[in-house]
Amino acid sequence: MKGLRKYISPFSPDQSGAASVLFGYGGMLIIMDAGGCVGNVCGYDEPRWGGAKSAIFSAGLRDLDAILGRDELLIRKIRQALQDMDATFIGLIGTPVPATIATDYRALKRLLEKDAGIPVLPVETNGIELYDKGQEKAYQWLFREFLDESVTEKENRVGILGATPLDTTAVDSGAEFRRLVPGGVVYGMGDTLEDVRKALSAERNLVVSPSGLKIARMLKREYGMPYETGYPVEAESRREFTERILPELGSHILIVHQQIFANEIRKWIRERKPDAKVTVAGWFRIDGTLKEEGDRHLDEESDLLKLVRDSAVDTVLGDPLLKRALPGWQGTYLDLPHYPVSGELHSVETSRDYWKKAGHRR
Amino acid sequence: MKNAYYITIEELLKSTELRIPGELQSGEHLIYSSPATLSYNSPGAQGFGVKRAGLVIPESIMLLIAPACCGRNTTILADEGGYSHRMFFLQMDESDIVTGRHLSEIPEAIGEILEVCETKPKVVVLCITCVDALLGTDLERVCRKAEEALNGEVRVVPTYMYALTREGKNPPMVAVRESIYSLLEKEERKINQVNLLGFFTHLADDCELYDLLRQIGLDRVLEVGRCETLEEYRELGASNFNLILNPESRKAAFALEERLGMPYAELTRLYQIDRIRRQYELFAAALGTEFRLEEYHREAEQAVQELQEVCKGKSFVVGQVVNGNPLEMALALLKMGFEVKSVFAAITEEDYPYIREIGEYNPDLRIYSTLSPTMMNYDGDQDVDISIGTDAAFYYPKSVNVKWNDEIQPFGYRGLKNFANEVAETWKRAAADDAKMNETKE
Numbered sequence: 001m002k003g004l005r006k007y008i009s010p011f012s013p014d015q016s017g018a019a020s021v022l023f024g025y026g027g028m029l030i031i032m033d034a035g036g037c038v039g040n041v042c043g044y045d046e047p048r049w050g051g052a053k054s055a056i057f058s059a060g061l062r063d064l065d066a067i068l069g070r071d072e073l074l075i076r077k078i079r080q081a082l083q084d085m086d087a088t089f090i091g092l093i094g095t096p097v098p099a100t101i102a103t104d105y106r107a108l109k110r111l112l113e114k115d116a117g118i119p120v121l122p123v124e125t126n127g128i129e130l131y132d133k134g135q136e137k138a139y140q141w142l143f144r145e146f147l148d149e150s151v152t153e154k155e156n157r158v159g160i161l162g163a164t165p166l167d168t169t170a171v172d173s174g175a176e177f178r179r180l181v182p183g184g185v186v187y188g189m190g191d192t193l194e195d196v197r198k199a200l201s202a203e204r205n206l207v208v209s210p211s212g213l214k215i216a217r218m219l220k221r222e223y224g225m226p227y228e229t230g231y232p233v234e235a236e237s238r239r240e241f242t243e244r245i246l247p248e249l250g251s252h253i254l255i256v257h258q259q260i261f262a263n264e265i266r267k268w269i270r271e272r273k274p275d276a277k278v279t280v281a282g283w284f285r286i287d288g289t290l291k292e293e294g295d296r297h298l299d300e301e302s303d304l305l306k307l308v309r310d311s312a313v314d315t316v317l318g319d320p321l322l323k324r325a326l327p328g329w330q331g332t333y334l335d336l337p338h339y340p341v342s343g344e345l346h347s348v349e350t351s352r353d354y355w356k357k358a359g360h361r362r
Numbered sequence: 363m364k365n366a367y368y369i370t371i372e373e374l375l376k377s378t379e380l381r382i383p384g385e386l387q388s389g390e391h392l393i394y395s396s397p398a399t400l401s402y403n404s405p406g407a408q409g410f411g412v413k414r415a416g417l418v419i420p421e422s423i424m425l426l427i428a429p430a431c432c433g434r435n436t437t438i439l440a441d442e443g444g445y446s447h448r449m450f451f452l453q454m455d456e457s458d459i460v461t462g463r464h465l466s467e468i469p470e471a472i473g474e475i476l477e478v479c480e481t482k483p484k485v486v487v488l489c490i491t492c493v494d495a496l497l498g499t500d501l502e503r504v505c506r507k508a509e510e511a512l513n514g515e516v517r518v519v520p521t522y523m524y525a526l527t528r529e530g531k532n533p534p535m536v537a538v539r540e541s542i543y544s545l546l547e548k549e550e551r552k553i554n555q556v557n558l559l560g561f562f563t564h565l566a567d568d569c570e571l572y573d574l575l576r577q578i579g580l581d582r583v584l585e586v587g588r589c590e591t592l593e594e595y596r597e598l599g600a601s602n603f604n605l606i607l608n609p610e611s612r613k614a615a616f617a618l619e620e621r622l623g624m625p626y627a628e629l630t631r632l633y634q635i636d637r638i639r640r641q642y643e644l645f646a647a648a649l650g651t652e653f654r655l656e657e658y659h660r661e662a663e664q665a666v667q668e669l670q671e672v673c674k675g676k677s678f679v680v681g682q683v684v685n686g687n688p689l690e691m692a693l694a695l696l697k698m699g700f701e702v703k704s705v706f707a708a709i710t711e712e713d714y715p716y717i718r719e720i721g722e723y724n725p726d727l728r729i730y731s732t733l734s735p736t737m738m739n740y741d742g743d744q745d746v747d748i749s750i751g752t753d754a755a756f757y758y759p760k761s762v763n764v765k766w767n768d769e770i771q772p773f774g775y776r777g778l779k780n781f782a783n784e785v786a787e788t789w790k791r792a793a794a795d796d797a798k799m800n801e802t803k804e
Contacts, residue, residue: 001471002455003451003452003455003464003467004450004451004452004474005433005451006478009434009436009440009446009451010430010432010434010453011434013429013430013431030392031395033525034526034528035525035528036491036492037432039395039400040435042400043400043435044434045434049397050397055738057392057393057394057735058392059392060388060389062389063496063524066492066496066526077390077392078392080392081735083364084364084735084738085738095431096428096459096493097492097526099459100459100496101496127431127432128430341437342437345438345441
């Protein structure tokens, strides 16, 4: 049945994805909610939140605000809060309430920018779509507002797009990418707005998850900046993980994760087991250009069991919680945690820890 | 940039209108999100939010009908709380918001869920969220229709996780208490039976209230948190009266009075020993009887004396995430002779009697609101020895912390005694650890 979840609880929504992109840039992030959504975003989808003083607020919407559309009250609250902090921009992140009452974000942007004198990034998320969609929208606004088109001189830089703790193995993944990619600037994980401003000085972009594809394509289309996809991992971690999973793999392997990460693992498996049939699937974005035959997007919870049964899959690599959606299936299930699925239940501190934990039989 | 906002008791009492400052009212400003607020700044929060609370009805499961984001924290909380097998989700999409189609699919969804439940539930709790609040969904009607469609196979109960109505007349944690008791039916009255309303778990087993009620012939004390079957739960409908122990259950008690003709009385959770005695005496007098209180009073008094000796000269801060009213707890500590420097609280008009009395002991005591955006700038300029509550620990990380937030609920003399013992023991342990560390250093 459409929308019914009998075994697994909801994944990180678009509003969490948007917040994960904008989290580290020193803005005032306002979740346009009544208080519940902000708790979800901060407490359950943003592993950096507990360890850092971050300016994430709830708009504190109440029923009358929603019914009467009291934008002026919101503007007054924001003005008042800006007296208490230095913010480089205001990020308005949508939730189901403004989506239901059709809040005019463009008008809010105009009014607020006039009032506050700093850029406003209105990310129209709705709490219905998934995290990668929200990230995509946040990248769009981030680059639209801060990219300096006059920068023409190239530096020895590689822009890394699509990296947040929701797409990567751990909160230190940004640092790992910088180690592995000379000149790497990881947008959203350890960079600054100045790095975004100078984005055109990079020689190329590396996209590590599908949420970075749209902005990478825009940068290619508008400014001729090339991009490639891939997920850099330290050789030792890769070797250990591959050795661990190889004896467990059957003849048809299914990898369920964000697509670029899953494609990377498929590549490693193929290098050691060239005849293996390896399929990539997931509920998050599956980009047509990165797909192989048989790869597919899952819509409903039941699609996973259907795929596994119909395609005679004997090995699944996926988040530990997803195994619950395979009742009665007798194949081999190997852990591949993904934060938007199981959150902190299976999260780790470092990328190294991730690869030690991943690949074990559930 | 402003410092973190606080108001002293003296400043608060100076205002002739005794108005609660806007900075302490969450509807007046943006709400700051910090780990200190995670437990309560949401009707779906840690501990007992609406979802877990609704599942207090024995032999029930919950179907959350909402956009995906409303159920996200359940991934973690339900797993940690051991109730993930009782939670199900019907995720709305954009067209559902426009057409309301999701509502007509509920009976079919329940039917599918019942097929996969290892133990067949007797009750399905439906929970809807802000979107349906705005759409004006009549969930009671939806529940009736679902029961009909399922031929009475299960009872279907409505609950509302409406964060939008948090400061309204029927906030989510009040509404869910009413829902929990909504399946009770009028039974033949048992004069020796009383219900304790207010908590989703139950009172500590050693609480004197059980004995005191027994002393006056009420030997069957029922609490929903102790019911394991629907049959046990239904017995609550036969009670002589309801005893409200948490103001958030008043509305549920009013509804039971109206529907089942069940009267109610109210007791407040207190930590001031003199007030505990006074309240019990007044309650007994209203019932035309007396309680034998001496033994419990003496025990609590001894525990307080030990606390006074162990923690002599120590200073306190009291947070909001505690089993008690933070202002009343602060007042109790002041009366014990301790210094209380700050309190984190969302004050209401009902707190003014405590505030006035605190003014007599420490007019400089600061009241902070953890929800205020200015808490971004909190600079920790006070040294405090002991913090009560996890939110207080967040702002006073160097203090010795007593969480005092167990799910099993403290009350009355034994609540005070256990509180005093826990603070004293925690302080002694921390002092011993410090001494050990210093020895190692030397």
